[in-house]
Amino acid sequence: MIKFINWVPTRPESIDAFFELAPVSFSDIVYDLGSGDGRLLFAALEKGAGRCVGVDVDRECVTDAREKAKEKGMEDKVCFVHGDATETDLSPASVVLCYMYPSASYALRSQLEEELKPGSRVIMETFPVPGWKPNEIREIEGGKLYLYIMPIEKTEDYDDAINHLDFIPYYEYPEEDG
Numbered sequence: 492m493i494k495f496i497n498w499v500p501t502r503p504e505s506i507d508a509f510f511e512l513a514p515v516s517f518s519d520i521v522y523d524l525g526s527g528d529g530r531l532l533f534a535a536l537e538k539g540a541g542r543c544v545g546v547d548v549d550r551e552c553v554t555d556a557r558e559k560a561k562e563k564g565m566e567d568k569v570c571f572v573h574g575d576a577t578e579t580d581l582s583p584a585s586v587v588l589c590y591m592y593p594s595a596s597y598a599l600r601s602q603l604e605e606e607l608k609p610g611s612r613v614i615m616e617t618f619p620v621p622g623w624k625p626n627e628i629r630e631i632e633g634g635k636l637y638l639y640i641m642p643i644e645k646t647e648d649y650d651d652a653i654n655h656l657d658f659i660p661y662y663e664y665p666e667e668d669g
């Protein structure tokens with residue numbers, strides 16, 4: 492597994508902005524790639540999403556998120572998977588949230604394009620997807636949210652953009668069971 496970034500939680504005061512940009516309803520299946528303690532998905536359920544899936548390489552984050560889901564009585568509507576976002580089938584998602592460094596975009600860009608259905612929405616926190624033209628950008632405390640609606644519109648430098656990323660190094664994360 493590859494860890495693109497450590498756990499840095501989205502600030503509580505920024506969470507509502509996700510669902511103002513991408514309102515959710517009972518028919519939505521929301522994925523958070525790098526779900527941390529699950530806060531974005533708990534908020535998605537509170538805003539009316541039908542089902543949520545969180546994926547994280549960090550086992551402690553997954554354990555913490557599962558415990559919080561239980562405490563909130565939400566465990567039948569959200570599942571937290573210990574795994575690598577790049578090895579996850581994203582095709583069921585109607586909304587994808589992601590707050591990881593650009594090296595994650597590099598790894599996920601073609602997967603998102605191939606697996607997400609038309610009309611699915613992607614929100615990237617702080618780090619936009621190189622080569623994708625955002626449908627909307629929202630300022631949040633200390634950063635921005637970038638909304639994309641599938642199929643994405645490519646920027647003129649689509650092919651080059653991905654090759655000119657300022658790579659923030661990532662590292663191999665020890666393989667674990669489960």
Ligand SMILES: C[S@@+](CC[C@H](N)C(=O)[O-])C[C@H]1O[C@@H](n2cnc3c(N)ncnc32)[C@H](O)[C@@H]1O
Pocket residue numbers: 492493494495496497498499500501523524525526527528529530531546547548549552574575576577589590591
């Ligand atoms: C910046 S935190 C964001 C947490 C949460 N989404 C939030 O907004 O509060 C990024 C998370 O991505 C996880 N992560 C890093 N690389 C990953 C990968 N390849 N697959 C899944 N999760 C990953 C980290 O363990 C961390 O919990």
